[in-house]
Amino acid sequence: MALHTIMTTPSGNNNPSNGAIVGYDPICRSISTGLYDLPLLYPGSNVSVRLGNAVTGTSGGIAAMMSYSMNVTATNSQFTYKYAAVLSDGYHSTPGMESFFSVKLKDGSGNILGGNCGKYYVNAVGAANGTDPTFKLSNVSGVGGTVYYKNWSSITIDLTAYIGQTVNIVFEVADCIYQVHFGYVYLSLDCGQLQMPSSNYCTGSTSATLVAPGGFTNYQWQGPNNHTNIPGATSDKLVVNNPTVNDTFYVQVTNVSGCISVLKVVIENTNSAITVVLQSVTAACSGLKTGAISIINNPAYTYTWSSGAGVTGTTYGTSTSITGLTAGIIYLRIQNGACNYRDTSFIIPSSANPMSTQNKKFCSSSGVWLNAGNGNNYKWYDGTGSALPPNNNDSLLISNPLNNAMYFVSYNNSGGCKDSIRFILNESVISVTQQIQNNPCQGANTASIHLSSSPTNVYTYTWTGPAGYTNTNTGSTSVINNLYSGNYTCFISDNICSKAITIPITEPTGIPDTLAISVSFCDLEKEATLKAPKGYSNYQWYLSNVPVIGAHTDSLHILDPVVNYMKYTVRFTIPPCTYQNKTFLKLDKATNIKMEEVNVFSPNGDDINDTFFPFIDKLTLGPLLSDYLSSYYLEIYSRWGEKIYESNNASQGWDGKYNGNYCNDGVYFWILKYTLSCGIGTTENKNGFVTLLK
The missing domain is CATH 2.60.40 (Immunoglobulin-like)
Structure with missing residues (x-):
């Protein structure tokens, strides 16, 4: 058997003469009645945890432990655990040898908090000798010993002293050290804001009832208006005769570990106006009981919901939350003790969902998925209303979509209501316009590209280009500057479709070296004129690669041309390029x-x-x-x-x-x-x- 077992079986048959036992512990049987009287679940709860089991020996467990960790706040400082314990007594005389159950309150480092107040311990000997008189002897014997059991008890721990800290509540149960006598416990946990005592006093009444929070082992009331113990006032309720409004009473509460807290209550007139705060309303599907309503709880009030005013017609319940309602009016009576009440009503709206429309984009080169909401019973139709092949899926793949085509789906949504969607397919076509500024000179990096995409949308532009160039931006346009010549590729995406374009950035090829300096002379001539191409600027003539001083025009007069003309070159600027220059070939003699x-x-x-x-x-x-x-x-x-x-x-x-x-x-x-x-x-x-x- 497992050492940690989730129990969910509610109380059923506890009389063995009526058949199998359902929802009760099979070992805990009353000696006086013969009935099994330890339910597996705490009354009103849907689940509990059994820690340990009734198996002993090598096949059983020695000990089992469960820890609950929480960060203490003002809203969870009242920790309540409900437990029922079963211990087999082996009559061991040495302390620590018996089966036991313990609860310890520890900090994040594993240290006990609050000294003895932070722990509770009971063993089989204490159960047998009456140290804890709430344990009963079962008429079902254990292995080698008698069985004692404690029915469900509610224990409250006040954690307000530890607000802002992380605490661990550690539950442990163990067999005797010889693994012959077992021990196990049922647990149900809860936490919330520490409940202060309340008063119930109506104007003109001769008494008021003060109520302390449950889950403590001892109560001692004090007052009025001081800390003097009131003789005999040791239960969780105190009736005050001939009360005075605004008198203050105190109650000293002691938990199972012996820790004491003092709580205060002031007698107030509960005839004040009854208020109600609506928390939520859930609309009901047309013709279905899917509506719900919830209000904020006030512990001083009781509630009755009905289909008619003044608690008439069908009664729906007495809690703060009601489900399973149809659309219409629901009535609520709020009772403030015995003093007064208030009748009010609320409207549960109808959730008749109109057909919604979704525009679904797709790319011409791929299919498109149509997705409905969460629910069931899906039925798909084409634009003519013809049913598509049966499928109960929340999505439909259109393999060959057409622009402006329509599809429909009907289904029951997660709230149980009928819902429907109309899908209109829209082909996503990315159109791009370009503005290109090429480089005006060889080797320049002043070029730019400006792209504008339509329809107007947010696109992602991812660029690659020469020499490892990359750039990414989002928007309806993309501008990249300071570009060298070469091919630039841009991938444009709207997260549905994408498009790639390649744009060349060019530059002038320049003046080819085959353009020549003109030379005109004949044999034996002593002078000649060299002529460079006209129409440029910043001419500079060179003789054997040495600048000729003052030679800054498109022609140059030279001496002894037969010998020297082949040694001349010229460089010049081609606007707007400021660094372009060329060396040219020379002509032969005439x-x-x-x-x-x-x-x-x-x-x-x-x-x-x-x-x-x-x-x-x-x-x-x-x-x-x-x-x-x-x-x-x-x-x-x-x-x-x-x-x-x-x-x-x-x-x-x-x-x-x-x-x-x-x-x-x-x-x-x-x-x-x-x-x-x-x-x-x-x-x-x-x-x-x-x-x-x-």
Whole structure:
């Protein structure tokens, strides 16, 4: 058998001649009546704990203990335990050998509180010799000895001296040291605010009744208005004849451990107005008995609930809380002793729950769960009212949801009432607008991205980017600044759906190194001019990587170019970039120029191959520069022999127009006569065809 057993069987049959014993201890039987008279439960209680058992020897327990720990406050300083003890007497003569039951009050460190007042002890010898006269001899013998039992007793401990402290109430029961004679106890615990004595006095009455709290072993009343003992006043009640209002009486109470407390009561006129404080009202489901009402208890009052005024109709009960009520009016009579009473009424409302509506968001790529409230008997329907496949679940998975689709569920909620919910599905679509500011220069980190998401909502933006860049923020917008060039990815979530976008941050590619410094000179020339690209700023020329003092324009005049021109470089700034600079290639001498014929161009205004030159310089990939020529004459004819263009400017090409209008797509014939500026000045004649494609 277990050493700690929860007992829940209420009192039933205690007469063995009527069959099996129900709800009573099978060992505790009255000698005088033959009936079993120790209930397993304290009267009015639904549960108790049996500590120990009637088994002895090696299969039984030696001792059992239970501890109750509590932080003492003003609201729980009255600790009451109810117990019933069963002890088998083995007639041991040596103290401490018998079976026993004890209660000890200890602090958090295990020390006894209050000296002897903090403990109670009784053993089988004390039960047998009358030390505790409340023990009875059972006509059922124990193992090797007689059995004594104590019926249920209520013991109160005043813990007001320990408010703010943690105390432990330790219960212990044990067999005799030889494990031959058993001991066990039934316990039921309770705690609350220490109840002070009350008075019941009606105006005009010749007596008043004073009532002390129960659970103490001895009472001694004192007074009036002093601490003089009143002879014979040793019960929990005192009747005062010809009382005087406001007289003060005291009662000295002693608990089972011999601890004494003194409580005070003042005689008051209880004819004052009766008040009632409503604590809670629970609505009743339509047609069901699910309503409830509760009021704050006043110990001086008694209560009677009924369906009719003046305690008429059906009586529902006499406690402060009534359940199982239908919607409507319930009546209450509050009786203040024998003095007066008050009739009042309350309304138990009807809980006819209207259908509620929930808008349920879902993502287009996944299903959505519909969840009802707590309850039972669930029935699901689609938007047309057709029943869905039977299920009694509080949730339903829609695998392929449609925007604006509706579903319904009806069920009995946790209060027992019919409830229903309409679900409207809303597809969650995250729309994002972008504002991007790219970097204006190579290597800069001034770029920014501004995202705005809709519909207006709170989103979480999680960014990743180059070189381990991360950023997270919440809101309807997200702005990130001081960005280097590269790809930035943002995951946007509204806790239902998410969306990922990648945004490139770019920067200018800069001036390619293939752009060249222009050089124009012939063999044996002693001077030449170097020309850098025009239109920039902060030019600086270098000779063998050494800055040329004062050389800050787009051109530089040099001496002895045949020897030195390859040693020159130039750097410059491209606004708005303040640190961009380039070193460029140099052109060869004019006598070594290499040309390539052009056979197609596209004058369509896109600034790409819009102008025709018969030849391009292979080194610069640009038109043949006039600096290399002393004469130049270009003619262009249509396929019918009509001259449509002529020019003696080598820097000016044909724009594909004749008399201000673009010519038709087709093949055109050209003739070029030019003379090189170096050498012996040889004149060259060239011709060819070019295709015009707009």
